[in-house]
Amino acid sequence: MAQDFKKLASSVVDAVGGVGNVTNLTHCMTRLRFILKDEAKASDETVKNIPGVMGLVKQGGQYQIIIGNNVAAAYKEILALGVDGGATVDASEQPKQKWTLKRVGMTILDAIIGTMTPLIPAIIGGSMVKLLAMLLLMTGVVGETNSTYVLLNTIGDAAFFFLPILVAVSASKKFGTNTYLAVAIAGLMVHPVFMDLMAKAAEGQAVTLAMLPITSVKYTYTIIPAIVMSWLLRYIEAGVDRITPLVTKNFLKPMLILLVGAVIAISIVGPAGVWLGNGISAVVYGIHGKLGWLAVAIVGAIWPLLVMTGMHRVFTPTIVTTIAETGSEAMVMPSEIGANMSLGGVSLAVAFKTKNRELRQTALAAASSALIAGITEPALYGVAIRLKRPMIASVITGFIAGAVAGLAGLASHSMAAPGLFTSVQFIDKDNPTSILWIAAVMAISVVVSFALTLILGFEDIPVEEDEADMVTPASVKLMAPMKGAVMGLHDVADEVFSKGLLGKGMAIEPVDGKVVSPIAGTVTTVFPTKHAIGLTDDHGMEVLIHVGLDTVSLNGEPFEALVAAGDRVEVGTELLQADLDAIKAAGLPTTTVVVITNTDEFKDVTPVEPGNVSFKDHVMEVFHHEKEDDAQTAIAADASLA
Numbered sequence: 001m002a003q004d005f006k007k008l009a010s011s012v013v014d015a016v017g018g019v020g021n022v023t024n025l026t027h028c029m030t031r032l033r034f035i036l037k038d039e040a041k042a043s044d045e046t047v048k049n050i051p052g053v054m055g056l057v058k059q060g061g062q063y064q065i066i067i068g069n070n071v072a073a074a075y076k077e078i079l080a081l082g083v084d085g086g087a088t089v090d091a092s093e094q095p096k097q098k099w100t101l102k103r104v105g106m107t108i109l110d111a112i113i114g115t116m117t118p119l120i121p122a123i124i125g126g127s128m129v130k131l132l133a134m135l136l137l138m139t140g141v142v143g144e145t146n147s148t149y150v151l152l153n154t155i156g157d158a159a160f161f162f163l164p165i166l167v168a169v170s171a172s173k174k175f176g177t178n179t180y181l182a183v184a185i186a187g188l189m190v191h192p193v194f195m196d197l198m199a200k201a202a203e204g205q206a207v208t209l210a211m212l213p214i215t216s217v218k219y220t221y222t223i224i225p226a227i228v229m230s231w232l233l234r235y236i237e238a239g240v241d242r243i244t245p246l247v248t249k250n251f252l253k254p255m256l257i258l259l260v261g262a263v264i265a266i267s268i269v270g271p272a273g274v275w276l277g278n279g280i281s282a283v284v285y286g287i288h289g290k291l292g293w294l295a296v297a298i299v300g301a302i303w304p305l306l307v308m309t310g311m312h313r314v315f316t317p318t319i320v321t322t323i324a325e326t327g328s329e330a331m332v333m334p335s336e337i338g339a340n341m342s343l344g345g346v347s348l349a350v351a352f353k354t355k356n357r358e359l360r361q362t363a364l365a366a367a368s369s370a371l372i373a374g375i376t377e378p379a380l381y382g383v384a385i386r387l388k389r390p391m392i393a394s395v396i397t398g399f400i401a402g403a404v405a406g407l408a409g410l411a412s413h414s415m416a417a418p419g420l421f422t423s424v425q426f427i428d429k430d431n432p433t434s435i436l437w438i439a440a441v442m443a444i445s446v447v448v449s450f451a452l453t454l455i456l457g458f459e460d461i462p463v464e465e466d467e468a469d470m471v472t473p474a475s476v477k478l479m480a481p482m483k484g485a486v487m488g489l490h491d492v493a494d495e496v497f498s499k500g501l502l503g504k505g506m507a508i509e510p511v512d513g514k515v516v517s518p519i520a521g522t523v524t525t526v527f528p529t530k531h532a533i534g535l536t537d538d539h540g541m542e543v544l545i546h547v548g549l550d551t552v553s554l555n556g557e558p559f560e561a562l563v564a565a566g567d568r569v570e571v572g573t574e575l576l577q578a579d580l581d582a583i584k585a586a587g588l589p590t591t592t593v594v595v596i597t598n599t600d601e602f603k604d605v606t607p608v609e610p611g612n613v614s615f616k617d618h619v620m621e622v623f624h625h626e627k628e629d630d631a632q633t634a635i636a637a638d639a640s641l642a
Contacts, residue, residue, distance in 0.1 A: 005070070008052045009077035012065060015050060017041030019082045026085065026118065027075040030054075030377040033114075034063040043502050045525055045534050045544055045597055055381035062114075068369070068378040115171045115227050116316045122159040122166060123320060127414030130156030131425050134413060138429040160324050164189050164219055164226040171230035177237060181254065182230045185261045189219035189226075189270065209263060215271040221324035223317040225273035229265050236261050281318050288331040293406025296335045300402025301395050303339035304380055319415045333412035334426070336374070337438075338401020338445045340418050343379035344370035345397065345449030346390035350383050353454060356461045371446070374417030387459065388566075393452035401445040408437035459566065476537065478518040478620040479571055480613040481545050482592055484510040487610055489593070494549045497593045502544065505595030506607035506620050510547075513578040516615055517569040518594065519543060527552070530559035533575050540601065541622055545575070546593040548583045558582035572615065596622055 013019060016034055021042070024035040036042055039058070047056050047065055052074070055066040067074050079085045133152035136142045142149040159166065168186035172179040188194055201207040201216035208214060219225060240256045241249070288295045306312040315332045322329045347367035351360045366379035384391040412418075414425035423442065428434040480486075487507045492498045497507070517535060524542070525534035531551040535543045547559070558579035563569060580590045596605050603623040613619055 005052075005073045005077045008050065008067075008074055009081060011050045012047065012053070012074070013078060013081055013083065015043050015046040016063060016065075022083045024085075025075070025078060025083050026114075027071050028118075028120070030066055030068050030071055030375060031057070032065040032067055032071060032075060032078070034065065035061060036063050039063060040550075041496065041501075043496075043597070044527075045532075045542075046502065048525065049542065049597070054378060055385070066377055066381050068375075068382070111171075111174065111227060111231065112317065114174045115167060115230075116223070118170045119159075119163075119166050120316070123316075124414070124416045126156045126159035127323070127425070128156070128416055128422070131414050132156075134429060135424065135427070138427070160320065161220050162190055163221055163223060163320070167223050167226035168230055171227045172233070175231050175234055177230055177233040178257075181237075181257055181261065182226075182233055184258055185229055185233070185265050186226045188262055188266065189222075194266075195220075209267070212263070212267055214266055217266075217271050217274050219270060219274070221321060222274055223320065224276055225265065225270045228269050228273050229261065232264065232269065233257070233261055236264075278321075281321055284315075284318050285322070285331060293403050296331055296406030297399045297403035299332060299335035300338045300405070301399035303335060303398055304343065304376070304384065304391065304394055307376065307380060316415070323413065323415065328411035328413050328428075329415070330409065330411035331406075333415060333418065334405040334410040334441075335398070335402045337405055337410070337418045337423070337426070337441050339394070339398040340370055340374045340376050341442050341445030342394040342397035342401065342449035343376045343384060344368075345446040346393050346453045347379045347383045348446070349393075349450045349453035350387065350390060350458065352450075353458075354460050359461050370419070372420050374419030374422055376417075389456045389458045390453045393449050393456055396452060397445055397449040400448055401441050404444060405437075405441045408434075408441070410434065410437055410441065473539070473624065475621050475623045476519070476539070476541060477618045478543070478594070478622070479516075480508065480615055480617050480619045481515050481518045481575070481594060482508050482510040482547075483512045483514070483614050484508040484592075485610070485612050486608060486619055487591075488607065489595070492549070492591055492593060493589060494593075497546070497595065500595075500599075503595040503597045503599035504605035504607075505544075505593060507591050507593045508613070508619070510578075510580060510590055510592050513580045515545060515547060515575045515578060515592070517571060517573045517575055518545075518619070520570045521568075523563050523565055523567045523569060523575075526561050526563065526565050529554065529556040530561045530576060531556070531578075533561075533563070534597070535569065539624070540598070541596060542598045544593075544595050544597050546595075547576070547578045547590070549589045549591055549593075551583060551588055554583070554586055554588070558586075594620065596620075601625075 012032070013022070016022065016036060017038065018041075021037050022034055023037050026033045042063060044056055047053060052067065052070075053065055054068055057064040057066065075085065129152060133149055133156060136152070137144065137149055164186040165183055168182040169179055172182035195218075197207050197214070198216050198218060201214065206213065207216070236257055240253055240260065244253045244256065291298075303312065319329050319332055344367045347363045347370065351363035351367065354360050354363065362378075362382050366382050370376045370379045384394050410426050411428065412425045413427075414422070416422040416425055418425070420442070423438050426434060426438045485508065487509060489500065489505050489507055490498050492507050496502060497505075515533075519535060519537045519541070521535050521537035521541075523533065524536045525532075527533070529552050531548060531554065532544060532546040535545070537543070551558070560577045562574050562576055569575070578590075583590050596602065599605055603625045605620065605622050607620045608618060
């Protein structure tokens, strides 16, 4: 059945707080990357449960929803709802935060990732065209002086040669600066006349701007100078705007911005940025020089973990620079072969062994994506992380395959995600046996990961019974998850709950920190900060228990989770312990909310009247649609007897 992207888009926008809560939206190869005005208005649990959503990552100020290979279709439908895509982010709308070493690091990481992600198609496209030219040369179809070879190589090289300009476009949107001024300054760095001056400076000839000496630097293929200048440009623009009279702003302001920016770029930022980039590359490949094949093996093992956090994009500038300067890259890209193919292998094993038809279809689609195109997030989030043990198989295989690739000395001439169709990027024209080594590494990755997954096993997702054979009760009664005083949801001091944005339910002012399951079912989510737990009963009712208000800010310190996602629980199973005194000491309410997050799927949700309750007391009744007109089967499923 074809994915309904209009429905997916509508559900996603609603779950992140509506169109008005979205400041900016971009997408990469598998993720929708939102910047939200107020992240508290987004419901993580609701997002994760949307059909078609594979996972959620919050990083560097972005609310990243993982869709998979069809992300572009979802992105298009979300834009059609009125969400701004690729828009400039107004820094004034972002909450002020105290600068810490961690925040500085995350800001730098976000700047690199946010700038480079939109450029990846151009970089990959250029790499593959250059690779095509190399293959034609290797096979003797064209010669080095043939115009076809020269033009193909130039087409492929264009994105790299003018990389500072591409970076300036992307970074200016990231930082909210004038794109055309940023491009003008970056264009100076690759202007033929300026490049000629830099070549003369390299030979010892003095190059000055007035009395200011200009250091010889080659800016083609560079990234960091353009990123830093685009960031500085926002402050240069603001400073110039303050000092220029109103009547001169149309001509004097852009002239001064361009002049000041260009001088800073070629005298300070440019040389420093190139030296920094070279230093980072030297450190990364210095490690490779010391550890050799072991470095490739280690990166191969941790690559899925890097993808999970988005840290894999940090390597992009280094890979681009290395390929541009040396023609190949021999540490990061070879490690990806085993990592990518292993996720395809574990997905094939899951598809082979599972009895769940839906999981089999998911696993087969994920395997195809990883093996053929090198796009692994469907396999990573839809299979490996979901089932846990296949992730272990992938990590072990990544290490083994990385070791083999390192020992074979494989190196990439492109930076396309390694897969079956893109494996040609590892062919070395001077070493024909590289083809055999590539095939060997890919075969090892698939076979070993497949076998390890079968050996380690995994907890299969239970096969759902046919709907005709399932007996759905007319209603389900929920038991109190905590001791305390029941209150109406409308009295909760949090609009997300009081307005029913997450669904209907009730709340308890607890007198004890023990939290138990109000239903029989499965733990679907234990929040990382342990302040909330999501449960699903055997008939699809989704229950969210949220202990305290705004307790996510406590980073889990007052909580001890006693269950994990995937665990089976019965009525009364202890879920977590909460230190109510610690929550109060932090100045936060201990009000605990219980809501049915898929309220719309039921006829009604009726909480009990306010009053004191204990663990054996019913606090809410949920009525199913299916049995509402059948008096003979109107059975109230007493949760205390489940």
